Amino acid sequence: MKHLLSIHDLDRAAIERICDRAASFAEVGDREIKKVPALRGRTVLNLFYEASTRTRSSFELAAKRLSADVVNFAASGSSVEKGESLKDTVLTLSSHKPDAIVIRTPWAGSADLVSGWTDASIVNAGDGKREHPTQALLDVYTLRRRLGSLDGRRIWIVGDVLHSRVARSNILAFAKMGAQVTVCGPPTLLPRDIEDALPCAVSYTLAGIEEADVIYALRMQNERMHDSYVPSLREYAAQYQINARRLDPQQIVMHPGPVNRGVELSGEVVDSPQAVITMQVEAGVVVRMAVLYEVLAGSRAPQPPEVAPVPSTQQGVAS
Numbered sequence: 001m002k003h004l005l006s007i008h009d010l011d012r013a014a015i016e017r018i019c020d021r022a023a024s025f026a027e028v029g030d031r032e033i034k035k036v037p038a039l040r041g042r043t044v045l046n047l048f049y050e051a052s053t054r055t056r057s058s059f060e061l062a063a064k065r066l067s068a069d070v071v072n073f074a075a076s077g078s079s080v081e082k083g084e085s086l087k088d089t090v091l092t093l094s095s096h097k098p099d100a101i102v103i104r105t106p107w108a109g110s111a112d113l114v115s116g117w118t119d120a121s122i123v124n125a126g127d128g129k130r131e132h133p134t135q136a137l138l139d140v141y142t143l144r145r146r147l148g149s150l151d152g153r154r155i156w157i158v159g160d161v162l163h164s165r166v167a168r169s170n171i172l173a174f175a176k177m178g179a180q181v182t183v184c185g186p187p188t189l190l191p192r193d194i195e196d197a198l199p200c201a202v203s204y205t206l207a208g209i210e211e212a213d214v215i216y217a218l219r220m221q222n223e224r225m226h227d228s229y230v231p232s233l234r235e236y237a238a239q240y241q242i243n244a245r246r247l248d249p250q251q252i253v254m255h256p257g258p259v260n261r262g263v264e265l266s267g268e269v270v271d272s273p274q275a276v277i278t279m280q281v282e283a284g285v286v287v288r289m290a291v292l293y294e295v296l297a298g299s300r301a302p303q304p305p306e307v308a309p310v311p312s313t314q315q316g317v318a319s
Helices: 012-030 054-065 086-094 110-115 133-147 165-176 233-240 277-296 312-318
Strands: 043-048 069-074 100-105 121-127 154-158 180-184 201-203 214-217 252-254
Touching: 012 054, 012 133, 012 165, 012 277, 043 054, 043 086, 054 069, 054 100, 054 121, 054 277, 086 100, 086 110, 100 110, 100 277, 110 121, 121 133, 121 277, 133 165, 133 214, 133 252, 133 277, 154 165, 165 180, 252 277
Parallel strands: 043 069, 043 100, 100 121, 154 180, 154 214, 180 201, 214 252
Antiparallel strands: none
């Protein structure tokens, strides 16, 4: 696998392979020296045009634990502020010969474009409201640890699906793993005809959520909103907040972070044993280790050299 641009790039076997490899990397974090030499001599460039805590730090830790050299680039304080285009920035940084570029931008489709401007492997760390494939992979990894197989599991994704790249990648990934996905939210926060474009069902109320095995809450993506999509956060929370009254004891709660306590999730639910939000953050490092290994070493591991056949005349002498 040269790039990871979308969950569409992966079939179920590839998702399972990445999750299994992530599990094999999990013990590295418990070592006194938290490194393996898998990517020694490789360079990973983190190119972030948007603010990030979890994704950026986990990609940096992942690369360092694989012994790669890491260069972090933020748009603020760079030539981007002077008007430099994404393409020119990529071409400039590519002159340093990075082996992989991890990119996050506010523009949908940017990772695909960048993959055509450089020889480096590209990992999409979020492109606008289109996709966030490594978040989906770490969510699958987390659920496999907690539930085992996802076949037949019912997963509800509740909240601002319209502006969420996490929702799109997760719907695809969960469906590939055999889960039944339902998206839920006010009509203004659900993409029109989403059930035709993606493998999911739609609900405009929380009626029936008691049947879910997993509830995946999404925050309001205020940074992507230019209009008023709900009357108020208080009214939104009254209708769609996941709280102890609406949560059954056996259900699992997930969230990609950051959480807006008291809006999409009540504080007591965030802190409850049913919430696996901390597990998701922990999974971020090992899953991204597996992704970086996959694009830089896993599918392009050197093959043993072929041994030239001995000429027949020499075979006769030798015998």
